[in-house]
Amino acid sequence: GEDVEQSLFLSVREGDSSVINCTYTDSSSTYLYWYKQEPGAGLQLLTYIFSNMDMKQDQRLTVLLNKKDKHLSLRIADTQTGDSAIYFCAESRGNAGNNRKLIWGLGTSLAVNP
Amino acid sequence: DAMVIQNPRYQVTQFGKPVTLSCSQTLNHNVMYWYQQKSSQAPKLLFHYYDKDFNNEADTPDNFQSRRPNTSFCFLDIRSPGLGDAAMYLCATSSPGAGSYEQYFGPGTRLTVT
Numbered sequence: 001g002e003d004v005e006q007s008l009f010l011s012v013r014e015g016d017s018s019v020i021n022c023t024y025t026d027s028s029s030t031y032l033y034w035y036k037q038e039p040g041a042g043l044q045l046l047t048y049i050f051s052n053m054d055m056k057q058d059q060r061l062t063v064l065l066n067k068k069d070k071h072l073s074l075r076i077a078d079t080q081t082g083d084s085a086i087y088f089c090a091e092s093r094g095n096a097g098n099n100r101k102l103i104w105g106l107g108t109s110l111a112v113n114p
Numbered sequence: 115d116a117m118v119i120q121n122p123r124y125q126v127t128q129f130g131k132p133v134t135l136s137c138s139q140t141l142n143h144n145v146m147y148w149y150q151q152k153s154s155q156a157p158k159l160l161f162h163y164y165d166k167d168f169n170n171e172a173d174t175p176d177n178f179q180s181r182r183p184n185t186s187f188c189f190l191d192i193r194s195p196g197l198g199d200a201a202m203y204l205c206a207t208s209s210p211g212a213g214s215y216e217q218y219f220g221p222g223t224r225l226t227v228t
Contacts, residue, residue: 031214031215031216040202040222041221042118042120042219042220042221042222043157043204043206044219045217045218045219050214088156088157100208100215102215102217104157105156106154106156107154107156
């Protein structure tokens with residue numbers, strides 16, 4: 001995860017918005033992803049954004065991409081206790097087809113306090 | 115529902131005793147991945163199959179092997195598990211034809227080595 005960086009912890013109050021930030025280094029990345037991992041579970045794809053987009057909204061989730069600064073953020077509106085999890089940012093790198101890989105950040109642990 | 119299934123969810127093995135973890139998918143995806151994830155870390159790619167083509171990561175120990183007998187199934191074999199191999203093992207699939215290269219994960223198998 002050395003090329004994708006995230007802050008490790010975020011604590012918010014229930015009902016507030018959460019903003020999880022990520023920076024990446026490969027300007028040729030075509031897709032960037034947010035995954036959610038609850039304790040003891042696999043990774044759930046939340047959303048992804050193509051590099052020619054600035055923003056993508058999906059219900060309570062808003063992804064913002066600043067390609068110039070290589071900065072990606074995930075905003076969760078009206079954060080609920082069920083949103084408590086680790087959130088991983090990942091970028092897609094490599095050639096088309098069988099060499100495409102995901103480069104992962106270390107994950108941001110989101111704690112939602114009642 | 116189309117999904118990625120991993121069995122068993124929890125596996126206990128003895129030091130040095132070979133163990134096999136299994137993954138199946140109903141998504142009909144070309145690519146299947148195996149990741150190792152240790153506590154508080156990002157997933158680490160071990161290898162992947164693009165159809166029947168096997169792609170090993172350079173730093174994956176020889177102790178880890180994989181088989182993909184058909185599109186739906188993929189196995190992870192650990193020939194001589196050490197204590198350091200205790201981890202969550204995640205299987206994922208993707209379909210390059212989709213263009214967005216997102217990966218879909220199974221629930222994982224938690225391996226304990228005694």
